[in-house]
Amino acid sequence: MEDLVLRHDSGHVARLTLNDPTRFNVLSLEMIDALAEAFRQIESDEHIRAVILSAHGKAFSVGHDLRQMQASRSDEDAGRAAFERLFSRCAGMMQMIPALPQPVIAEVQGIATAAGCQLVAACDLAVAAETARFGVNGVDIGLFCSTPMVALTRAVPAKAAFELLVTGDFIDAERAQQLGLISRVVPAAGLSDEAMRLAQKIATKLPAAVRMGKRAFHDQLRLGLSDAYDSASGTICENLMLPDTNEGISAFLEKRKPAWASD
Numbered sequence: 001m002e003d004l005v006l007r008h009d010s011g012h013v014a015r016l017t018l019n020d021p022t023r024f025n026v027l028s029l030e031m032i033d034a035l036a037e038a039f040r041q042i043e044s045d046e047h048i049r050a051v052i053l054s055a056h057g058k059a060f061s062v063g064h065d066l067r068q069m070q071a072s073r074s075d076e077d078a079g080r081a082a083f084e085r086l087f088s089r090c091a092g093m094m095q096m097i098p099a100l101p102q103p104v105i106a107e108v109q110g111i112a113t114a115a116g117c118q119l120v121a122a123c124d125l126a127v128a129a130e131t132a133r134f135g136v137n138g139v140d141i142g143l144f145c146s147t148p149m150v151a152l153t154r155a156v157p158a159k160a161a162f163e164l165l166v167t168g169d170f171i172d173a174e175r176a177q178q179l180g181l182i183s184r185v186v187p188a189a190g191l192s193d194e195a196m197r198l199a200q201k202i203a204t205k206l207p208a209a210v211r212m213g214k215r216a217f218h219d220q221l222r223l224g225l226s227d228a229y230d231s232a233s234g235t236i237c238e239n240l241m242l243p244d245t246n247e248g249i250s251a252f253l254e255k256r257k258p259a260w261a262s263d
C-alpha cells in the first residue's frame with residue numbers, strides 16, 4: 001500500500017502531501033496517524049524551517065471517513081470507543097500543528113470540508129487555488145461538526161464560523177480569504193510555486209526568531225491582554241539576547257545583509 005502521507009524536502013522546506021486521492025484524502029484513523037508521525041519527525045528535524053501541507057487529487061480532504069465511521073457504529077459500545085479514539089487521536093494531531101516549531105502552510109487545491117477544513121484552519125498559514133472550496137457540511141448529514149468548530153472559531157470570526165457550521169454552505173477561496181481562513185489566493189496553476197515561495201521566504205529568516213515567534217504567537221492567543229504582554233515581553237527579551245539578532249540589528253545599521261552564525 002502507498003504511504004498515506006508523502007514527504008519531500010526541498011532545501012529547508014518539507015512538503016507533506018496527503019496521498020489518498022481516490023478516497024478524497026479522508027481523515028481516516030490511518031491518515032490521522034500518518035500525519036501525526038510525519039509531524040513528529042519534522043518536529044525534531046532542525047534542518048526544516050517551514051512545512052507545506054498539500055494534497056494529491058481533486059479534494060484537499062473531505063473530512064473523516066464516513067464509511068469507517070458507519071462501520072464503527074454497528075456495535076454500540078465498541079462504536080462509541082472507536083469514535084472516542086478517532087476524535088482523541090485527531091485532536092492530538094491537530095494540536096501538533098501549532099506546537100510544531102516550524103510554520104505550517106496549507107496548500108489547498110480543491111474541496112476542504114468538515115475535518116478537512118479543520119486541518120486548513122489549524123495551519124499557521126494557508127494558500128489556496130482560486131478554484132478551492134471550503135465548508136463544514138457535516139450538518140447536511142445530521143452531524144454538527146463540533147470538533148472542526150474548535151479550529152474554525154480560532155481562525156475566523158464567530159458568526160462566520162457558526163454560519164458555515166449550521167448551514168453546511170461552501171464558500172469559495174476569495175470569501176475564505178476575506179474571512180481570514182486562508183491568507184492568499186492564486187490561480188490553480190501557480191499554487192505549488194506560491195506556497196513554496198512563501199515557505200522559502202520564511203526559511204530565509206533567522207530560524208531561532210521564527211521558532212520563538214511561532215511559540216509566542218500561539219501562547220499569547222490563549223492569554224488575557226496583560227498576561228499576553230508579559231508573555232510577549234519575555235519572548236522579545238529572549239530574542240534580543242540572541243547573538244544572531246545582535247548581528248541582524250548591526251547589519252541593518254551598517255546597511256549590509258546579516259550573516260547568521262546559525263546558518
Ligand SMILES: C/C=C/C(=O)SCCNC(=O)CCNC(=O)[C@H](O)C(C)(C)COP(=O)(O)OP(=O)(O)OC[C@H]1O[C@@H](n2cnc3c(N)ncnc32)[C@H](O)[C@@H]1OP(=O)(O)O
Nearest residue numbers: 024026062063064065066067111114115137138145146147
Ligand atoms: C465532526 C465530524 C467531522 C467530519 O469530518 S465527518 C465527515 C463530514 N464530511 C462530509 O460530510 C463530506 C461528505 N461529502 C460531500 O459532501 C461530498 O462528497 C463533497 C461535497 C465533498 C464532494 O461532492 P462531489 O464532488 O459531488 O463528490 P461525491 O460524488 O459526493 O463523492 C465522491 C466520492 O467520495 C466519497 N466521499 C465523499 N466524502 C466522503 C467522506 N467524508 N467519507 C467517505 N467517503 C466520502 C463519496 O461517497 C463518493 O464515493 P463513490 O465515488 O464511491 O460514490
